[in-house]
Amino acid sequence: MAGTSLRTYLLTRLALVVPMVLILLTLVFLLMRVAPGDPISAALGGHVPPALIKQIRHQLGFDKPLLTQYGTYLWDIARGNFGTTITDHRPLSQIITVNGAATLELTFFAMLIAIVVGVVIGLVAGRYRDTPLDVFGRLFGIVAYATPVFFLGLMGQLVFGVWLNWLPTSDQASPITQALLKTHTNILALDAVIDGNWSALGDVMKHLILPAATLGLATAGIFIRLIRVNVIRTLRDDYIEAARARGITERSVVYHHAFKNALVPVITVVGLNMALLLGGAVLTETTFNWPGIGHALVTYLENRDYTAVQGIIVVFALVVVAMSVIVDFLNAYVDPRIRY
Amino acid sequence: MDLKWSSRRIVLVAAVLASLAAVAVVAGSSLAGVSSHHSTTASSVIVDGTTDTVVNIDPANEYDYGSFTVDLLIFQGLYGFPHGAKLEPVLATGCKASANLKTWTCGLRKNVKFSDGNPMTSADVKYSFDRVLKIKGDQGIYTLLSNLKSTTVSGPYTVVFHLKAPQSTWPLILSTNAGYVVEKAKYPFTKIAANTDPQYGTGPYELTKFSPGQQAVFTPNPNYWGPKPKNGGLIINYYSKSSTMKLALQKGDLDMVFRDFTPTELSSLAKTKGIVVHSGNGVVIRYLVFNVKDAPFDNLAVRQALAYLMPRQDIASRVYHGSVQPLYSMVPKGLPGQIDAYKTLYGASPSVAKAKAVLAKAGVQTPVPVTLWWTPTHYGDASADEYTEIQRALNASGLFKVTLKSAEWAQYSGALGKQYGAFQLGWFPDYPDAEDYTVSFYQCGAFYNNQYCSPAMTKLIEKERAARTTGARIAALKAMQMLAAKDLPTIPYWQGKMIAVSKSNVQGINGTLDAAFYMRFWELSKS
Numbered sequence: 071m072a073g074t075s076l077r078t079y080l081l082t083r084l085a086l087v088v089p090m091v092l093i094l095l096t097l098v099f100l101l102m103r104v105a106p107g108d109p110i111s112a113a114l115g116g117h118v119p120p121a122l123i124k125q126i127r128h129q130l131g132f133d134k135p136l137l138t139q140y141g142t143y144l145w146d147i148a149r150g151n152f153g154t155t156i157t158d159h160r161p162l163s164q165i166i167t168v169n170g171a172a173t174l175e176l177t178f179f180a181m182l183i184a185i186v187v188g189v190v191i192g193l194v195a196g197r198y199r200d201t202p203l204d205v206f207g208r209l210f211g212i213v214a215y216a217t218p219v220f221f222l223g224l225m226g227q228l229v230f231g232v233w234l235n236w237l238p239t240s241d242q243a244s245p246i247t248q249a250l251l252k253t254h255t256n257i258l259a260l261d262a263v264i265d266g267n268w269s270a271l272g273d274v275m276k277h278l279i280l281p282a283a284t285l286g287l288a289t290a291g292i293f294i295r296l297i298r299v300n301v302i303r304t305l306r307d308d309y310i311e312a313a314r315a316r317g318i319t320e321r322s323v324v325y326h327h328a329f330k331n332a333l334v335p336v337i338t339v340v341g342l343n344m345a346l347l348l349g350g351a352v353l354t355e356t357t358f359n360w361p362g363i364g365h366a367l368v369t370y371l372e373n374r375d376y377t378a379v380q381g382i383i384v385v386f387a388l389v390v391v392a393m394s395v396i397v398d399f400l401n402a403y404v405d406p407r408i409r410y
Numbered sequence: 411m412d413l414k415w416s417s418r419r420i421v422l423v424a425a426v427l428a429s430l431a432a433v434a435v436v437a438g439s440s441l442a443g444v445s446s447h448h449s450t451t452a453s454s455v456i457v458d459g460t461t462d463t464v465v466n467i468d469p470a471n472e473y474d475y476g477s478f479t480v481d482l483l484i485f486q487g488l489y490g491f492p493h494g495a496k497l498e499p500v501l502a503t504g505c506k507a508s509a510n511l512k513t514w515t516c517g518l519r520k521n522v523k524f525s526d527g528n529p530m531t532s533a534d535v536k537y538s539f540d541r542v543l544k545i546k547g548d549q550g551i552y553t554l555l556s557n558l559k560s561t562t563v564s565g566p567y568t569v570v571f572h573l574k575a576p577q578s579t580w581p582l583i584l585s586t587n588a589g590y591v592v593e594k595a596k597y598p599f600t601k602i603a604a605n606t607d608p609q610y611g612t613g614p615y616e617l618t619k620f621s622p623g624q625q626a627v628f629t630p631n632p633n634y635w636g637p638k639p640k641n642g643g644l645i646i647n648y649y650s651k652s653s654t655m656k657l658a659l660q661k662g663d664l665d666m667v668f669r670d671f672t673p674t675e676l677s678s679l680a681k682t683k684g685i686v687v688h689s690g691n692g693v694v695i696r697y698l699v700f701n702v703k704d705a706p707f708d709n710l711a712v713r714q715a716l717a718y719l720m721p722r723q724d725i726a727s728r729v730y731h732g733s734v735q736p737l738y739s740m741v742p743k744g745l746p747g748q749i750d751a752y753k754t755l756y757g758a759s760p761s762v763a764k765a766k767a768v769l770a771k772a773g774v775q776t777p778v779p780v781t782l783w784w785t786p787t788h789y790g791d792a793s794a795d796e797y798t799e800i801q802r803a804l805n806a807s808g809l810f811k812v813t814l815k816s817a818e819w820a821q822y823s824g825a826l827g828k829q830y831g832a833f834q835l836g837w838f839p840d841y842p843d844a845e846d847y848t849v850s851f852y853q854c855g856a857f858y859n860n861q862y863c864s865p866a867m868t869k870l871i872e873k874e875r876a877a878r879t880t881g882a883r884i885a886a887l888k889a890m891q892m893l894a895a896k897d898l899p900t901i902p903y904w905q906g907k908m909i910a911v912s913k914s915n916v917q918g919i920n921g922t923l924d925a926a927f928y929m930r931f932w933e934l935s936k937s
Contacts, residue, residue, distance in 0.1 A: 107820030110548070113465070115823020116788070116835055117473070118550040119857045126548045156548075158465045159602065160622055168622070231657060239657040242624075245457045245645045245664070249619060249627040359654045361624045369463075369623070369650065372787060374820040 076402050083395050091387055095147070098383045099140055102376045108132060109156040112373045130156065143380070155370060155378040162381040165366055170385065171256035172242060173362035176285065176354070177347050179278055183286030184347075185340065188293025189333075195294065196301025196332070197324055207294055215291025219350045223284040223357035230280060238277050240359040247273045281358040285350050289343055296339055300332035307331075334401070341397025345390040454642030456916065456934050459655045459664040463648065467620065468603040469590035470538075471547025475669070475838060476648075478587055480620075482928055483628055483644065484525070485590035485611035488516055488535070488569075489581045491926035492636075495691075495744065495842055497581060501530065501591055501612060505584070511576035511876065516584075518567040523633040524593045525609075525616040532563035537594040539571075547602060554588040554840055576876045578883060582841045614639050614932040623648055628931075639932035640918060659685065659911065665936060666912035666919065668929045672791050673730045679911050686916075690923025691744040692908035694838045695737055695847070696789070696796070698782070698901045703861040704831040706780060711772030713898040716780075717756045718765035719810075721803035722903050729795040730904070737905040739891050740837075740847045744925040746880075747844040747887035751895035752902065762807045769809060777811040780804075783833040788819035793834065827859025842925050844887045845874065852894055862899035 110127050127133050131142065146153060152162035188211075195207025214222075231239035242248060242258050247270045254261045259278070262271035304310065305328050313323050352364030359365075363382055370378035462476030469481050488502035499505070505516040522530040539561045546552050557580075559572045573580065583589060593610040597603055609617045614636060615628035628644040647664065649655040652671050658664050660682060671679065680687045698716075700707040707713060722736035735743070738750035738758075757764070769776055784797040797814050804810040817825065826833060835858060839846045849871050850856065854863035870890045877883035894900070908923040915937045922930040 105821075107818070107822075107824050109820070111824035112820035113548075114473075114550055115819075115826060117837075117857060118553060119855060120859055121855070122550050122553060126550070129546075129548065158463070158622065159471075159604065161604075164606070164622075227657060231661065235661070238663065239661060240649070240654045241647070241658070241663070245625065245647050246455065248621070248625055249455075249645050356650060357654070359649050359651070361621070365650065366623065372818070372820065 076399070079402075080395065080399060083391075083398070087388070087391050090391065091384060092144075094387050095144070095380060095384060096140070098380050099143065099376070100136075102374065102379055103136060103139075105374065107374045109374045109376065113157055147384075152381045152384075153377045155375050157370065157373045157375045157378070160378075162377065165363065165378065165382065166385055168256050169361060169363040169366045172258075172360060173348070173351050173355070173364060175242075175257045175259060176278070176281055176360055176362055177344070177351055179282035180285035180289065180347060180351075180354075181340070181344075183282055184289035184293055184343075187287065188290040189297055189336075191290070192294040192297025193301055193329060193332075196298040196305070199302055204298075207298060211291045211294030211298075213291070214287045214294070217288065218353075219284060219288045220353040220357050222288060223281065223354055226280045226284050227357075237280050239280065241277060242360065243270065243274045243277050281354050281360055284357070285347065285354045288350055289347055292339065292343060292346075293336065297332060297336060300335060301328060304328040304332045337400050338397050341393045341400075344393040348386055348389065454936065455645060456641045456643070456931065456936060457645045457647065457663070457665045458931070459647045459649055459658055459667040460669050461649050461652050461655060462669050464605065464620075464622070464626070466547070466549060466602060467605045467609055467617070468597070469551075469587050469592065470542045470545050470597075471549045471551060471602045472587050473547075473549035473551040479646070479668075479929065480617065480626055481587055481590060481611075482613070483615040483931060484609055484613045484617050484631075485587075485592065486613050487584050487586070487589035487591065488518075489585040489589070491585065491842065491928055492930075495925035497585060497843075500585075501535075502584070505581055507578070507580070511578055511580075511878070512573045514571040514573070514580050515564075516569045516571070518569065519635070520567055522612050522635045524596075524612055525631045525633055526593070526596075527633050528593060528595070528610075530591060530593075530612055531566040532569045533566070534594045535569045535591050536561045536563050537597075537599070538591045539589070541592070541597065541599055542588055544599060545602060551586075551588045554583055554586050557583075578875065578877050579843065579845055582843050582845070586841050615644065640935040641931070644931050659913075662913070665916050666910055666934075668910045670790060671909075671911065673733055676733055676909065676911070677731045684914050686912055686914050688910045688912065688919045688923060689733070690908045690920065691925050692906040692923075693742045693744065693842055693925050693927045694836060694906035694908075695740065695742055695902055696734075696834065696836045696904045696906075697737075697740060698800075698903065699827070699833050699835050699858050699860050700899060700901075701827050701831050701860050702897075702899055706774075706778055707831050709772065709774065710898065711768050711774055712778055712780075713901075714756070714768045715765040715774075715778075715809060716804070717752060717895075717898055717901050718768065719760045719762065719804055719807050720756075720901055720903050721760055721799055723759065724803065725796055725799050725904055729792055729799055733909060734904040734906045737902045740851055740894065740900060740902045741844040741887070741891060742847065742905040742925070745842060745844045745847070747884040749888050749891050751891040754892075755895045760803060760807075762809070765807060765809055776809045777805075778809065779811045779813070781813045781815055781831060783822070783830040784814065784816050785819050785822040785834065786816055788822070789834065789836050797834065827861065833858075839927065842927055845883075848887060848890045848894070849874070851900060852890060860899055862897070864893070864897060867893055867897070 110123050114123055131139060154161050191207045191210060195204045198204050227239040230237040251258060251261055251270050252265055254264050258274045259271060262274055310323055310328055313327055351362055352368060355362040355365035356368055367382045464476045464480055465474050466472045466477050467480055469485050472481055486500050489497055490500040492498055492500055501519055501522060503517040503519055505514050507514050518532060524530060542552050543555055557573050557575055557577050559574045562570045564570060596610045605620055605622060614631055614634050616631045618629050619627040626646045630639050652675055655667055656675050659667050676687055679685050700713055702708055726734050726736055738753035739748055741748040782797060784793050786793055801812040801814050804812045852867045853871055870886050874883055874886035877886055908927060910919050912919055916934060918934040922933055
């Protein structure tokens, strides 16, 4: 019964993706066209005659009625044709694979840092409540969460890149490494491993530290507070008292009983924070010149590139939805009390 | 608190510390590893940073400076500026015009090969021109060939261009990116090659890797007909923010930067040990455009008063810290035929008295409320300070009350002249000749919609195009500049220097900073 309800739930969620994406596409389509300016003027204005700009707009169909443009766009999407960007004629699929891979690399390591830092500090803070360790953990969580991610990045560049000169301040790898590394997956760390190029791997990892830490710490702040609260709450539960009464050691009570149960809500938050992570990635990528999909979105937005912005927003939406569905599935799998 | 340390905990902590140490060792050895692994390559490869972007590498649809920088390294035209600001035959041995200047016959250099080893012939040249006109790419480069009726060949090493109207400056058009020669067998006739497709040109480099928005990697073209580049290759790294690029240069990730730092960043770099700021004659200009049918700018006296008050020296020193120079003509200094027409008519420095007099004579009540438009997202961060300086000077005269308004480029570029009465624009040339700084601005229906259309100017444009001698052409160009200074459809105010910043071990940069506005990377080397 539980399996059937979960299957039904998942199928329903997947079916709801279509109208959700449609609504999002429509909103983005309208907003981009309502905003003043267009990609042709942005690219050619100030250098070519207005008659030529008008001609090019006509060639690309931007002078057609909005409804016609909308219909054409939806028809192309339905056939799997996300088009090419208007400003630099890149296929959307290439942006998603190449730039998306860079964002995936960054967000993966950022989430790793967020989880490790968040779980460790949250656990310690919750376990040693109202001690200096707890105060430090809470303060760290608040500061990490409240600090704008781009400011954190700039400070990281200043301290570790400039003053201490320990770490690089931008890009995925040094120029020579990036030039010589063969492209297999567009994830440079993986490509270096595939090639067995350990010096390149080291270079790539070194370049990852600052941006991943910047993005990860901002998210870790949320995890610290959540895990701390959950640990404190769980430690007050009856079954914990019962375990203590049975003579189980405190360490075992905390790590084998309380901690695992305290982590269950974290699964939900980790999944939902992917959306925040993607949003934070936009700022982090811009600060560190990281060639991710967020950085690309900013550039295409500035140039009013309708096709690019619409396509990238759809990708973001699909990623968030996918994470949400996976989180729901994991929750139901981990906690048999959950029914859909 | 239970703080007993069990052996299990010690093992766990030790494992974590060991992992962190391993990562640190790998990361720490990376720089040494990279340096030793790439020592021979790294020592001769120039790594350049830029904030330019690449739109299209295929020359049939390339019309922005970032794409031009890439194309300059891998493609060539029949004419060009290989050694400075002097136009010279490159793939051609020379071109001869017919008596009526409507037919140009060009001989081609023999033994020129594309980067894949295939020989270049007249068929490739004809194909390249036909292709540009067929595709009519959305970047608009084909408009430079608007006077070309057809291209024919006469044997494998002669190309004939048939023009619609007489044009003495046709070789200048052949030097633009619209005239770059591509290999016929490798480029489709009706569509643009993708940026990540292999590119085949006759230039000193071949493009071995292009990562959009990240990096372009060039190695010397093994089949190049000319002298080999002085370096072992070139990497151009792309940055969206100049501050990030500055850090990369200071940390040694870059050997040099060409385009663009802010004036403040340049000042800071000039004081940095081991970094050199190179400066030469540039041809980028900034100017104020008037919609001459839009009040109050439809009144010539108002435009004249603004011309008398333009604070060029203050803009150059206070805003740009000397990285630009005052400009008194739409044609930048250094180009043949340039005259300081605005200085002649309105003086070298602002004059409140003369501005006041001209407004009084026209019966214009002061202060005149005017709105000046500028954009923060296309011409650099200094634009805000630039227009604040202009506002300060005009308001201080008591003759104007200036309101500044701005819009980001995507919106701004679509509203030029249509909604704005007076607005900021900049220009870099299609080709470094005074013609590109006059005809483009003064012809009726100019690209910026300012409603300026003067029969006298139109006659001068026709005279310049049909001039049979250099002297006649220069005379026409000078007359155009004087007439424009009188009619005031625009007020030019600064000319940028061509600036590159490098580590002190990079040689050859100064020799490439000239009015041609090319960065001839093939002349650069590292010690």
